[in-house]
Amino acid sequence: MYLPISLASAAAAAFTNIWLSMRIGQVRHAKKISVGDGGDEALIRRMRAQANFIENAPIVLVLITVIELSRPINPWLAGIALVFALARVAHGVGMDGGTFKVGRMIGTLVTMLTLLGLGVWAATIAIDM
Numbered sequence: 001m002y003l004p005i006s007l008a009s010a011a012a013a014a015f016t017n018i019w020l021s022m023r024i025g026q027v028r029h030a031k032k033i034s035v036g037d038g039g040d041e042a043l044i045r046r047m048r049a050q051a052n053f054i055e056n057a058p059i060v061l062v063l064i065t066v067i068e069l070s071r072p073i074n075p076w077l078a079g080i081a082l083v084f085a086l087a088r089v090a091h092g093v094g095m096d097g098g099t100f101k102v103g104r105m106i107g108t109l110v111t112m113l114t115l116l117g118l119g120v121w122a123a124t125i126a127i128d129m
Contacts, residue, residue: 020050049095063118
């Protein structure tokens with residue numbers, strides 16, 4: 001079975017994770033910190049941005065996949081997946097602080113709403129079957 005929304009979501013998650021890793025590497029290189037965080041706030045922020053992504057993305061991807069298996073080719077699901085991907089980028093940038101620190105809050109809020117919405121959607125599908 002072809003699952004275009006799930007595939008696109010997984011690809012977006014892979015690219016986001018690579019991007020977050022590269023941002024960590026930039027700070028590590030600039031500050032010459034090869035292991036740990038060296039107590040450097042910028043590095044800690046970027047490491048937490050990636051860790052937060054890794055904590056949340058897998059369950060969202062699972063929910064997207066099982067919903068798509070139950071309700072194929074759903075434009076609402078595609079929209080939710082896109083908004084989640086954008087929110088995770090906003091969160092990563094917002095974790096740096098600075099002028100777009102609101103991105104952290106936006107990313108967190110959208111992630112929580114995505115988890116809640118997809119969880120409720122999956123539960124209603126399960127109850128309806």
